[in-house]
Amino acid sequence: MKPTLMALATTALVPVLAAPALAGAPTEAAVISTYADLAEAGYADSLATAQGLQKAVDALIAAPSEATLAAAKAAWVAARVPYQQTEAFRFGNPIVDDWEGKVNAWPLDEGLIDYVDPDSAVNEENDLALANVIANPKLTIGGAEVDATEITPALLETLHEAEGIEANVATGYHAIEFLLWGQDLNGTGPGAGARPFTDYLQGDGCTHGNCDRRGAYLKAATELLVSDLTEMAGNWTAGGEARKVLEADPARGISAILTGLGSLSYGELAGERIKLGLMLHDPEEEHDCFSDMTHLSHYYDGIGIRNVYTGHYVRVDGAVVSGPSVSDLVKAKDAGVDAQLRADLDATVGKLTEMKAAAEGGMAFDQMLAMGNDKGAAIITGVVDALVTQTRGIERAVAVLGTSISVEGSDSLDNPSAVFQ
Amino acid sequence: MRRTALSLVLAPAAVALALAAPARADVPETVAKVILPGYAGFARATQDLATTAATDCTPEALRAPWNAAFDAWLGVQHVHIGPAEEEGRALAIAFWPDPKNIGGRQTEAMLQGADPALVTPEGAAQLSVAARGLFGLERLLYGDASDTNPAYACALRRALAADLARMAQTIEAGWKDGFAETVLSAGTPGNTTYLSAAEARQALFTQLIAGLEFDADTRIGRPLGSFDHPRPERAEARASGRSLRDVALSLKALRAFAGALVQGIGPIPATEAAFDRAEALAAKLNDPVFAGVADPGKRLKVEILQQAIKATRESAEAEIGALLGVRSGFNSADGD
Numbered sequence: 001m002k003p004t005l006m007a008l009a010t011t012a013l014v015p016v017l018a019a020p021a022l023a024g025a026p027t028e029a030a031v032i033s034t035y036a037d038l039a040e041a042g043y044a045d046s047l048a049t050a051q052g053l054q055k056a057v058d059a060l061i062a063a064p065s066e067a068t069l070a071a072a073k074a075a076w077v078a079a080r081v082p083y084q085q086t087e088a089f090r091f092g093n094p095i096v097d098d099w100e101g102k103v104n105a106w107p108l109d110e111g112l113i114d115y116v117d118p119d120s121a122v123n124e125e126n127d128l129a130l131a132n133v134i135a136n137p138k139l140t141i142g143g144a145e146v147d148a149t150e151i152t153p154a155l156l157e158t159l160h161e162a163e164g165i166e167a168n169v170a171t172g173y174h175a176i177e178f179l180l181w182g183q184d185l186n187g188t189g190p191g192a193g194a195r196p197f198t199d200y201l202q203g204d205g206c207t208h209g210n211c212d213r214r215g216a217y218l219k220a221a222t223e224l225l226v227s228d229l230t231e232m233a234g235n236w237t238a239g240g241e242a243r244k245v246l247e248a249d250p251a252r253g254i255s256a257i258l259t260g261l262g263s264l265s266y267g268e269l270a271g272e273r274i275k276l277g278l279m280l281h282d283p284e285e286e287h288d289c290f291s292d293m294t295h296l297s298h299y300y301d302g303i304g305i306r307n308v309y310t311g312h313y314v315r316v317d318g319a320v321v322s323g324p325s326v327s328d329l330v331k332a333k334d335a336g337v338d339a340q341l342r343a344d345l346d347a348t349v350g351k352l353t354e355m356k357a358a359a360e361g362g363m364a365f366d367q368m369l370a371m372g373n374d375k376g377a378a379i380i381t382g383v384v385d386a387l388v389t390q391t392r393g394i395e396r397a398v399a400v401l402g403t404s405i406s407v408e409g410s411d412s413l414d415n416p417s418a419v420f421q
Numbered sequence: 422m423r424r425t426a427l428s429l430v431l432a433p434a435a436v437a438l439a440l441a442a443p444a445r446a447d448v449p450e451t452v453a454k455v456i457l458p459g460y461a462g463f464a465r466a467t468q469d470l471a472t473t474a475a476t477d478c479t480p481e482a483l484r485a486p487w488n489a490a491f492d493a494w495l496g497v498q499h500v501h502i503g504p505a506e507e508e509g510r511a512l513a514i515a516f517w518p519d520p521k522n523i524g525g526r527q528t529e530a531m532l533q534g535a536d537p538a539l540v541t542p543e544g545a546a547q548l549s550v551a552a553r554g555l556f557g558l559e560r561l562l563y564g565d566a567s568d569t570n571p572a573y574a575c576a577l578r579r580a581l582a583a584d585l586a587r588m589a590q591t592i593e594a595g596w597k598d599g600f601a602e603t604v605l606s607a608g609t610p611g612n613t614t615y616l617s618a619a620e621a622r623q624a625l626f627t628q629l630i631a632g633l634e635f636d637a638d639t640r641i642g643r644p645l646g647s648f649d650h651p652r653p654e655r656a657e658a659r660a661s662g663r664s665l666r667d668v669a670l671s672l673k674a675l676r677a678f679a680g681a682l683v684q685g686i687g688p689i690p691a692t693e694a695a696f697d698r699a700e701a702l703a704a705k706l707n708d709p710v711f712a713g714v715a716d717p718g719k720r721l722k723v724e725i726l727q728q729a730i731k732a733t734r735e736s737a738e739a740e741i742g743a744l745l746g747v748r749s750g751f752n753s754a755d756g757d
Contacts (some may be wrong), residue, residue, distance in 0.1 A: 121592065123521050125655070142650070164650050167520070267755035279509040279550040282523055309612075373545055395623070395750045396616070404748040 017314040025332030026324030028250035034211035034311040035257055035325030036243040040236035042304075045082035045316045049228040050222075053079045053176070057222045061215040073180050077293055080173065083229075084300030084318055088308040092260035092267070093233055095242045099265050101172075102160065106287055108169030110178045113157065113217065115208050117185055126165050133159060133170070134213045153224040163378045171224050174288070179218045181290035188283050188370035190362065192292035196349050251403070257326055261305050262394040265348075269301055270387035275407040278380045285364035292366060295352075295359035298383065302352040305390075306345040326397070334400045341393035348386040445746060448621050451681040459497035459514050460593040460672070464586070466493035471586035473581075478564045478575040483582070484661075487562055490585065491555050491663065495670035499632025499678070501753060502624050504595025504604070510588050513550040515681055516557075517657055518643055524551035529562050531577065532569040540576040545584035554588075556658075557581050563660035623747040625682060631752035632675045633734035638754070640668050641727040644711040651714040664710040669703040672696065672730070687744045695733035702726045 056075035060068040083104070090096045110116055116130070123129040131139055137149045141162045148155055169175055182195030198207040200215050208214075221299040235242040246253035279287035286294040307313045311325025311367035331338035358379055359365060368376025396406055451716060468487040477483075494515060497505070527549050527628040533540060537546045546555065558581050559565050606612050607621030615621040641659075644664070646652035656664040676719035678694045683689050706722055713719025742748055 029652055124525075125520055125652075132445070192478045195554050263755035264749040267753045271753050275509065276512075280523055281549045282551075284523075290607075318483065371549070391751055396620075397620070398748075398750075399623075 002125035005270065024163050024328075026366045027255055029247070030324040031257075031311070031326055031329055032246045032250045034307065034321075034325055035253070037248060037309070037321050037323060038307060038313045038408070039086065040233070041240065041313055041315055041321045041403055042086040042307075043088070043233040043236055043237045045227065046079065046086060047233045049316060050074070050084055050226050051231050051333050054222045054226055057176075060197070061200060061219060064197045066197055069195075069197040069200075076177060076180055076291070077296065077372075078171070078289075080293065080296060081300055083173065083414055084297050085108045085304035085307060085313070087264055087301050088260055088304040090260060091263035093242055093245075094259070095245065096232065099228070099232060100156075101166070103172040103225060104174070105161075105166065105169040105172050106174050107167060107284065107289070108174055108178070108182065109165075109167040110169075110175075110290075112168050112170060113175060113178060114123035114163075114214065118324035120183060120185065122158070123167055126163075126224065128162055128165070128168055134210050134217055136324055137168055137213075138272065151213055151220050153227070156217075156220055156224055157402075171228075173222055173225065174290075175221050176218065176225065176237070176290060177290045179214065179311040181345075184290055184292065184366065186282065186283075186366075188281065188366055190364070190367060192364070193290040193320060202272055209334045216417070216419035220296070254329070254401060255398075255403045256399075257308060258394055258403065259399050261308060262391050262398075262405060264301065265305060265387045265394065266391040269298065270384045270391070274298060274380060274387070275384045278367045278377055278384075281369055281371040283369070285369070286365045289366065292359075294354045299349075301353045302349050302387075304343075306349060309345060310339065317379070326401075330400055337396045338398050341397055343392040347380065348383070351379075351382045351386040356385055423505055429532045446685040448618070448625060448638060449605055450684040451625055451678060452596075452604055455674075455678050456497065456500060457593075457596060457601060459493075459500075460589070463490070463493040463497060464589040464593040466490040467582070467589040468585040469538055471582040473699075474579040474582035478579045478582075480567070480578075482552075483578060484562055485557070487555070487558055487582075487682050488661070488663070491658070491661075491667075492670060494555060496668060496674045498671065499628050499635065499675060501550065501628060501631070503600035504592040508594060509596070514554040514585065514668070515590055516554060517558070518639065518655065519551055520655075523537050523549070523568070524556055525560060527552040528557065528566055528577075529569060532535045532566070535570055535573045540580040541575070542580065542587065545580040548585070553581055554585055554628075557737055558585070559658060559661050614640075619747055620681075622745045623750050625678075625730050626741060626745055626747050627750040627752055629678055629682065630677060630734060630738055631754060632671065632750045633737065634672050634752070635732055636668050636675075637727050637730040637734065640664070640671070641723060641730070642709070645720070645723060645727065646716050648720070651720065653710070653712050653715050656711045659710045661719075662709050665703065665706060668726070668730075671702070672700050672703060676700070680742060683741055683744050689740045690743070691736040692722070692733065695729065695736040699726065699729040699733050702729050720738060 005064065010362065012130040038254050053072070053075040054066070055360065059070045062068075087104075090100050105404045108125045109126050111130040111132060112128050113132070113136045115132060128141065130140075132304075133148050133151070133155075137147070141159075145206065146155075146158065149363030154319065155411050156170045156175075159168065162168045162170075178193070182199075184191065184193045186192075196207055198211075200211055200218075201207070202211055202215075232242075234240055237243070242352050265391065273287050275285075283289065285293075287297045288294040296308050309325065312320065327338055354377055355365070358368070358376075363376060365380075367373065370376065397406040449526075467490045470483065470490045473482055473486050498511075498515065501511060505514075520526075531548075531552065536544075539548060548557075551557075558578060561574050561578050571665070579732070603612060603614050604621050604624070606616040607615030615624065644651070644653050644656040646655070653659075657667055658664055679689065679692060679696070702722075703726055706726060708719060708723065711723055714723050738749060
């Protein structure tokens with residue numbers, strides 16, 4: 001049914017194109033409203049699934065076992081599904097971009113948090129790369145002593161990006177991922193991190209020491225994730241800060257939407273997160289390097305970008321949020337540009353589906369990027385090329401709407417990455 | 422001859438655009454006078470480096486041609502469209518910054534492993550981008566990394582120089598044998614890369630803006646760090662003492678690029694003045710590797726240079742953007 005309806009709508013629009021009036025185009029305010037509704041639902045879903053993760057983590061700490069560790073990992077994977085889709089809201093909305101580092105910072109020097117293999121890569125630019133907070137109740141940061149006797153959310157916030165180094169990631173999904181999976185020491189070979197559940201056993205069975213402090217860290221990090229997501233979910237409800245900013249200037253809001261889609265597609269996803277790993281053949285260069293769930297992160301980013309452009313989000317419970325979209329605005333001005341961009345977004349999701357299938361079939365992202373893995377390289381390159389193509393499509397949509405992109409609104413100019421340089 | 426042929430190719434596009442905009446020299450000017458000669462120069466310089474390395478792979482013999490190749494790269498380093506972008510070539514030519522020292526670790530591992538297959542032209546092309554190119558060579562020409570295995574280091578220098586020359590040649594050929602035409606025929610039927618002349622103008626304009634951003638935010642911003650935590654060790658090409666030289670040569674190249682973009686269209690007095698100021702500040706700054714960022718008295722001068730480059734970007738964005746009728750597109754630094 002749906003494709004037929006869309007085809008009819010497109011046909012009906014063709015004569016309209018010749019006329020200057022934008023018959024059928026939604027107002028910018030209506031598009032902003034849908035966008036904010038999608039964000040509200042996306043962050044609410046992220047919060048609910050993070051609360052599910054919190055329950056599973058509590059169960060793991062209360063009674064460590066293979067089963068409770070597996071359940072916590074499954075809850076983490078489930079929590080990433082809605083969150084990754086919200087990444088399309090990040091660039092372009094300073095309120096999201098300024099906050100994002102607290103929940104999804106990557107890559108991290110995990111030796112800050114817990115034990116690591118002494119032979120694994122150490123960041124020579126980071127004095128805290130082996131600080132191991134879990135084993136050390138007293139730390140020196142930037143010359144000052146920090147009391148880490150009690151591991152609390154507040155302590156984690158102090159450690160986060162300590163000494164101004166972005167790799168000091170003490171909070172968020174990837175810190176929790178490390179505490180659940182542990183380091184992946186398989187290089188570009190098969191296998192993810194293999195942390196034993198006994199890392200959380202209290203008393204004699206405790207492995208790698210400090211199991212009480214490890215449990216406290218995991219609990220504090222999860223609690224902080226929930227409170228950070230609570231804050232962001234609130235920003236998008238009626239009267240919330242993020243929504244108000246966009247509603248106050250819908251035209252600028254349209255620019256913010258497209259900025260977010262293009263910046264995520266190109267600099268962040270195609271470059272930093274996907275192409276760079278292949279170019280370096282370095283398994284550390286994968287977004288979910290402990291769990292080997294990188295393919296899911298990329299996949300749901302791609303879905304999230306398409307959600308925003310088309311104004312359509314399928315919630316975790318299956319309910320659909322939809323409404324007038326940027327796609328409708330573009331279609332009213334140039335149906336060809338809209339149809340092409342929709343096709344580009346679908347093509348990217350298709351390539352990401354191939355990547356996801358390959359990973360689920362046994363070739364994880366860190367295996368795809370191995371030197372000499374031509375099949376893996378082809379899968380990665382297919383995704384990168386599709387993302388670059390859709391970025392061109394987004395630029396065309398920007399031009400058609402007569403708007404501009406506003407990267408100044410993000411912190412990207414202060415912290416550029418050298419991808420594609 | 423070449424120009425005539427190009428004009429003919431461009432004619433349909435010009436007609437199609439006649440109502441929207443006057444005929445322009447911007448894109449052909451930039452391609453013919455800046456981009457193509459720039460890549461030709463880089464190909465020559467890297468060939469010289471490879472030729473020298475083939476007969477003498479000692480650091481003493483290679484430092485001068487390596488510096489000449491780096492100088493040539495700065496003429497086109499900001500151009501991230503077309504053949505330099507394909508197969509990650511620009512990354513492989515100059516992988517920097519490298520905050521986790523991936524290149525250093527991979528180089529050390531290679532020197533220890535001494536795999537003969539990696540020091541062949543085919544082997545070098547398979548290596549991680551962090552271990553290749555200008556910075557892969559810098560590591561083996563300056564400092565003591567080579568001490569691990571001097572004989573293998575020599576062979577590796579030879580292989581990396583040949584690999585660099587091959588990439589430079591591939592990029593130059595790619596532009597001459599196809600991509601220049603793609604840019605110049607923007608908006609003509611069959612061109613699926615640039616659907617209008619404005620798209621090609623925007624693509625080139627974006628390279629200019631992104632290049633200025635890279636100089637200010639990365640080449641200078643990384644060593645600046647913060648006042649409380651300056652990061653002099655993060656300066657680009659610090660081992661070879663090129664950090665400031667790279668900024669100065671990049672500014673020179675970007676200025677030529679900007680001038681070509683507006684050739685025959687209109688004056689850019691604010692941008693010219695901003696370039697004058699930034700280039701004069703760079704010329705006066707007696708701090709070749711930005712070591713002064715850690716000294717409160719000298720740090721200010723580096724900050725002032727950074728601000729002057731940011732001001733140049735703002736002027737260029739407003740003034741050249743208006744003349745060309747385009748706005749900057751997405752660039753690779755738009756992520757975090």
